[in-house]
Amino acid sequence: MSSSHTRGRRGGGGADEVLPWVIVAVFGICLVTFFGAWLGGTIGAAVSGAGWSPPEFALQSMADLVNEGPSALWPDAPVGAVICGIVLFFVLGAALIVWVVLAVRRRLSKPKGLAGRRDLTTLLPKQAAEKARSLRPSLAKSGKLDPDDTGNLLGNLEPNGPELRSSYEDVELHLMAPRSGKSTSIAAPRMLRARGAVLLTSNKADVYTVTKAERQRVGTVWTFDPQGIAHTPRTMWWDMLSEAATIEGSMRLAGHFVGAVNDDASKKDFWISAAQNTLTALFHAANRGQRQVTDLLGWLADPADRTPIDILNDAGMQALAAQLQGTIQGAVETRDGIFETARQCVACLLDPRIAAWVTPDSQVAQFSPNRHVHSKDTLYLLSKDGGGSAAGVIAAMADSVMRAGAVAAERMGGRLDPPMTAVLDEAANVCRISDLPDLYSHFGSRGINVVTLLQSYRQGSRVWGEAGMDALWSAATIKLLGAGLDDADFVEKVSKLVGEHDVSTVSISRSKDGRSRSTSYRQERVMPVDRIRALPKGTALLLATGIRPAMIRLRPWFQEPGAGHIQAAAKAETDAMTARAARGVMEQL
Numbered sequence: 001m002s003s004s005h006t007r008g009r010r011g012g013g014g015a016d017e018v019l020p021w022v023i024v025a026v027f028g029i030c031l032v033t034f035f036g037a038w039l040g041g042t043i044g045a046a047v048s049g050a051g052w053s054p055p056e057f058a059l060q061s062m063a064d065l066v067n068e069g070p071s072a073l074w075p076d077a078p079v080g081a082v083i084c085g086i087v088l089f090f091v092l093g094a095a096l097i098v099w100v101v102l103a104v105r106r107r108l109s110k111p112k113g114l115a116g117r118r119d120l121t122t123l124l125p126k127q128a129a130e131k132a133r134s135l136r137p138s139l140a141k142s143g144k145l146d147p148d149d150t151g152n153l154l155g156n157l158e159p160n161g162p163e164l165r166s167s168y169e170d171v172e173l174h175l176m177a178p179r180s181g182k183s184t185s186i187a188a189p190r191m192l193r194a195r196g197a198v199l200l201t202s203n204k205a206d207v208y209t210v211t212k213a214e215r216q217r218v219g220t221v222w223t224f225d226p227q228g229i230a231h232t233p234r235t236m237w238w239d240m241l242s243e244a245a246t247i248e249g250s251m252r253l254a255g256h257f258v259g260a261v262n263d264d265a266s267k268k269d270f271w272i273s274a275a276q277n278t279l280t281a282l283f284h285a286a287n288r289g290q291r292q293v294t295d296l297l298g299w300l301a302d303p304a305d306r307t308p309i310d311i312l313n314d315a316g317m318q319a320l321a322a323q324l325q326g327t328i329q330g331a332v333e334t335r336d337g338i339f340e341t342a343r344q345c346v347a348c349l350l351d352p353r354i355a356a357w358v359t360p361d362s363q364v365a366q367f368s369p370n371r372h373v374h375s376k377d378t379l380y381l382l383s384k385d386g387g388g389s390a391a392g393v394i395a396a397m398a399d400s401v402m403r404a405g406a407v408a409a410e411r412m413g414g415r416l417d418p419p420m421t422a423v424l425d426e427a428a429n430v431c432r433i434s435d436l437p438d439l440y441s442h443f444g445s446r447g448i449n450v451v452t453l454l455q456s457y458r459q460g461s462r463v464w465g466e467a468g469m470d471a472l473w474s475a476a477t478i479k480l481l482g483a484g485l486d487d488a489d490f491v492e493k494v495s496k497l498v499g500e501h502d503v504s505t506v507s508i509s510r511s512k513d514g515r516s517r518s519t520s521y522r523q524e525r526v527m528p529v530d531r532i533r534a535l536p537k538g539t540a541l542l543l544a545t546g547i548r549p550a551m552i553r554l555r556p557w558f559q560e561p562g563a564g565h566i567q568a569a570a571k572a573e574t575d576a577m578t579a580r581a582a583r584g585v586m587e588q589l
Helices: 002-050 059-068 078-111 117-123 124-134 182-193 206-218 242-243 247-261 271-290 293-301 307-314 318-328 334-344 353-358 391-411 436-442 457-475 489-497 528-533 564-587
Strands: 152-157 163-166 172-176 197-201 221-224 236-238 366-367 378-382 420-425 449-453 478-481 498-510 512-524 537-545 550-553
Touching: 002 059, 002 078, 002 182, 002 564, 078 293, 117 124, 117 152, 117 163, 124 449, 172 457, 182 197, 182 206, 182 420, 182 449, 197 206, 197 391, 206 221, 206 378, 206 564, 221 334, 236 293, 236 353, 242 247, 242 271, 242 293, 242 391, 247 271, 247 334, 247 353, 271 293, 271 307, 271 318, 271 334, 293 307, 293 353, 318 334, 334 353, 353 391, 366 528, 378 537, 391 436, 391 449, 420 564, 436 449, 449 457, 489 537
Parallel strands: 172 449, 172 478, 197 378, 197 420, 221 378, 236 366, 420 449
Antiparallel strands: 152 163, 152 550, 478 537, 498 512, 537 550
């Protein structure tokens, strides 16, 4: 009985300890409620014309308000006005409380250990403007700069930070899964905001339809669409064989076609290497002999044809001619294997629709990379994925434009002004430039802002090999990692790069001497693997050289001011594209 009595006393003691706090809470709620009614009613009465005459803030006033209503405290004011003032005050108060709670939740939800505003000073608008003036002589004496003159918009710092911009000497790598914002938040905004010449590679027409009308406002639009991605008629041609004027150029041109069919550019077997050497000789012979693509295909179809050898000898290229002759005169099985591999590499040129885009035609304009880099024109390079794609031609043309930009920059004193923007969307599918990782840092120092978009790290490794992709990752000064990254090894690597931070743990122990409190610290990942994988759409992890990682919110083009007329133009272009596609189907029937 004694034990039971003791438990009852303990329980009662607990209730006795809670009761004073309940009384205080009830009194506090009544006080805050009366204050809101007192102030809101006074404001409502003042607005109605009764003047500012607050009643006495006392318990009697509270009782009068409850028992007799608003007229007891504000007899000269309309009851409706007083009630409206009270209701409005409470509505605004509730909205303020909700806003504060949400702001606190957003701040608490941001992982500790990521970069804040102070860490990102070089990417903030003021510092971006200062850097732009130092990089672009044309802006040195300008007044207030347009934000797009200062650098590329990356997004807004989470949760409520300012916008962040990379400089025009940065080169970027963006890894995002399909339908996570690559086109709407990266590719299209880059083109809409670009200040100089623009280049885009893609296997879809979505960015083309959104940006074409806006780019036409500032310069000429060139659309290289040999496979009818946007169903545009052919209004241009490009002299592809002019790139083979030197041995180096011929080798690069051959490498683009080889890379289009070779899954890993870092691994070339005997047949691939031999085919590239043969194509190098044939491309150079076609250039020296002023021949066309059809002649090149004829030489590949008939290895016994001595025309390319004779052309090389006449041009004084005896060593290259001897190498080609050695291949032709080798064992039949080896020769046929080499030529068959070479034929597969340039198989896309067998399609007359594709070959027409790289064959001289006096009826349409000729595209010149050297002129393009000095203009504000736009070049769209569109190609399908898979077999029969024009990826080799697309890669060759993109490489030609970027190398022309590098040459122009050297002649201008080091950098292009305004800078050129090269958006390599689906770079692993339609623009496999084998030495792109090695060119990255060079392009950045020349005012060529290269933006490479990939679906995953593994996709890039498949094209450039592990070493090549590591080099591309290291060379990129700006890296954005968006939603949908499912490569466990890569996400683990990123989690380690983001780093760790100290997490405090409070321990409370009780004894007969009282209660003690101690705090211990442990290391914990700032961004665990599962959190990186579950990044919500519209956000991205920013890794910038020399700066702690930061979380940013992307800014899609359709959420920006003035998006209405862009949407209207995009719809008109989409409708026109659909009509062209329908006409094409009817013509085939």
